[in-house]
Amino acid sequence: MASRFTKRSIRGGVRGVLIEAALVVLFAGFAYLVSAVALIGP
Amino acid sequence: MLLKPSRADFHRIIHDIGVILLVSAAAGVFPLIWALLEGEWYAAGDLLMMIGIGVVIGGATQAFRPPSNRGVDWSHGLVVVGLTWLAVPALAAIPLWLSGHFGQPIDAYFEAMSGITTTGLSLAQDLDHLPVSINVWRHTIHFLGGQGIVLAALTFFSASGALSLYQAEGREERIFPSVTSTARFIWLVSAVHLVIGVSALFIDGVVIQGFDPGRSLFHAVTIFMAAFDTGGFSPQSSSITYYRSPVFEAVTAVLMIAGAMSFGLHHAIWHRKKRLGSNLEIRTIVSTFLITLTLTTVGLAAIGAYSDPAALTRRSLFHVLSAHTGTGFATVSTAELGRWSGLAYAGMAIAMALGGMSSSTAGGVKSLRIGLTVRAIYDSVKVALLPERAVISSSFRQYGEQRLNPKLAQSVMAVSLLYVALYLAGAGIAIANGFPLEQALFESVSASANVGLSVGLTTPTMPFVLKVVYILQMWVGRLEFIAAFALIGFVVAWVRGK
Numbered sequence: 437m438a439s440r441f442t443k444r445s446i447r448g449g450v451r452g453v454l455i456e457a458a459l460v461v462l463f464a465g466f467a468y469l470v471s472a473v474a475l476i477g478p
Numbered sequence: 479m480l481l482k483p484s485r486a487d488f489h490r491i492i493h494d495i496g497v498i499l500l501v502s503a504a505a506g507v508f509p510l511i512w513a514l515l516e517g518e519w520y521a522a523g524d525l526l527m528m529i530g531i532g533v534v535i536g537g538a539t540q541a542f543r544p545p546s547n548r549g550v551d552w553s554h555g556l557v558v559v560g561l562t563w564l565a566v567p568a569l570a571a572i573p574l575w576l577s578g579h580f581g582q583p584i585d586a587y588f589e590a591m592s593g594i595t596t597t598g599l600s601l602a603q604d605l606d607h608l609p610v611s612i613n614v615w616r617h618t619i620h621f622l623g624g625q626g627i628v629l630a631a632l633t634f635f636s637a638s639g640a641l642s643l644y645q646a647e648g649r650e651e652r653i654f655p656s657v658t659s660t661a662r663f664i665w666l667v668s669a670v671h672l673v674i675g676v677s678a679l680f681i682d683g684v685v686i687q688g689f690d691p692g693r694s695l696f697h698a699v700t701i702f703m704a705a706f707d708t709g710g711f712s713p714q715s716s717s718i719t720y721y722r723s724p725v726f727e728a729v730t731a732v733l734m735i736a737g738a739m740s741f742g743l744h745h746a747i748w749h750r751k752k753r754l755g756s757n758l759e760i761r762t763i764v765s766t767f768l769i770t771l772t773l774t775t776v777g778l779a780a781i782g783a784y785s786d787p788a789a790l791t792r793r794s795l796f797h798v799l800s801a802h803t804g805t806g807f808a809t810v811s812t813a814e815l816g817r818w819s820g821l822a823y824a825g826m827a828i829a830m831a832l833g834g835m836s837s838s839t840a841g842g843v844k845s846l847r848i849g850l851t852v853r854a855i856y857d858s859v860k861v862a863l864l865p866e867r868a869v870i871s872s873s874f875r876q877y878g879e880q881r882l883n884p885k886l887a888q889s890v891m892a893v894s895l896l897y898v899a900l901y902l903a904g905a906g907i908a909i910a911n912g913f914p915l916e917q918a919l920f921e922s923v924s925a926s927a928n929v930g931l932s933v934g935l936t937t938p939t940m941p942f943v944l945k946v947v948y949i950l951q952m953w954v955g956r957l958e959f960i961a962a963f964a965l966i967g968f969v970v971a972w973v974r975g976k
Contacts, residue, residue, distance in 0.1 A: 445666055445670065445748075446670070448670075448747070448748030448749065449666075449667070449670030449671075449674070449748065450670075450674075451747060451748065451750075452667070452670070452736070452744055452747045452748055453670070453671065453674050453732065453736070455747055456732045456735045456736050456739075457732050459735055460728060460731045460732055460735065460799075463767070463768075463771065463795055463799070464791060464795055466768060466771065467771055467775055467791040467794055467795040468787055468788070468791045470771070470772050470775045470776065471775050471779065471787040471788075471790040471791045471794070472787045474775060474776045474779035474780070474790075475779050475785065475786075475787055475790065476787075
């Protein structure tokens with residue numbers, strides 16, 4: 437039981453961190469687009 | 479008629495605060511071990527002094543045995559939390575004051591309050607030469623405050639009336655049926671992020687910064703505690719600028735996002751819950767984040783702060799994340815941040831004021847309240863435009879369909895308005911002390927929303943009255959008003975009740 441709980445927790449935790457990292461990448465992409473448009477012009 | 483609190487009420491409150499003081503004193507063992515390993519004997523003595531005082535006071539309060547047939551009710555929970563968040567900083571300030579890096583006792587109390595409320599404003603002098611173990615203690619205070627001192631006490635003592643204490647800390651969400659299992663889940667989420675976050679920062683420290691393993695571990699642990707608990711303290715006076723590493727900034731950004739997410743959302747992600755995109759709170763925070771990011775980025779481009787899109791992206795993204803999550807880390811100097819004007823200033827100030835998600839370690843108005851306020855305004859406009867006989871039923875998704883009734887809308891708007899009033903009151907007092915409007919408002923929002931970014935107003939030489947005002951703003955902002963009001967009501971009932 438304990439090992440199943442641990443495995444599930446690790447899987448859930450890693451999924452959570454990967455989603456958080458993906459959010460940072462998406463936000464960075466959005467910010468880069470806005471930066472490029474603001475600096476260079478549309 | 480106000481009912482005067484009975485002797486049993488006082489016994490219950492003193493007993494519970496004592497338990498939390500014992501937990502806080504026990505947390506001092508962590509930096510104490512660090513002090514012993516580093517050979518910082520004076521700092522070890524300072525920490526031992528704090529632990530001793532905490533144990534003596536906490537132990538003495540256990541003589542006040544509450545009646546076994548009475549648990550903690552809602553109002554007791556609020557009063558205990560309100561007093562705890564005043565008492566624990568006093569205990570936590572002892573080693574800070576004894577370290578000799580604070581000009582006055584109130585500066586050390588300010589620092590401890592800033593730590594416990596996960597704000598991050600600092601009055602430390604010569605921070606770069608603070609003993610390592612005292613620096614670890616500053617960040618441990620963040621961790622204690624972020625995880626919730628009361629929550630920690632619940633986990634270890636499983637006190638009766640646990641739910642009242644838990645809710646009084648502003649964590650309304652019950653992920654599991656029992657508070658203890660919810661607390662265990664919160665610790666589990668923190669532990670997973672601790673392992674991944676500290677490992678990533680440690681590797682960056684050794685490989686990119688060239689630190690020795692001991693120094694790298696110190697920076698990794700302290701920055702993790704400040705980032706995940708959306709605190710903002712840093713072991714160096716130059717904050718994250720010190721590391722000059724995009725990888726370090728990226729890892730910190732991930733931890734800041736994790737800290738500003740509600741534990742309900744962590745649970746939903748861990749258990750692959752569907753339809754998260756339709757949640758009102760998630761939609762609101764993503765929308766406000768993208769709006770403030772756009773404002774700040776366009777504003778920085780307009781004032782010509784950065785000419786390269788990559789440099790502009792790196793600064794604007796990190797600082798808007800830092801402001802919106804209520805962390806307070808910076809990768810530019812205080813003076814440079816003070817020069818961000820126009821749209822960039824507006825974007826940062828709005829991001830700080832809005833804050834993160836409810837049931838997270840972030841401060842500010844909180845996204846759920848913003849979303850519900852906008853929804854309530856939209857409904858009011860709809861009511862005004864539709865025929866009188868039309869019946870409007872409003873609902874929203876927050877891990878399931880929920881109704882937006884007038885009572886909920888009223889309480890949400892009341893707290894939102896109180897935050898705005900708090901921001902303006904602090905700014906007004908700073909202006910009365912001779913500071914310009916822009917600086918005064920920025921710093922007031924930063925203190926009240928528990929962010930910690932500064933444009934240079936928060937220094938050891940700032941007026942005494944402003945130190946007191948910011949301490950109160952950090953305290954009230956962290957407790958989301960209700961526990962502070964309950965404490966005032968309790969004092970009034972004690973004095974004037976029958």
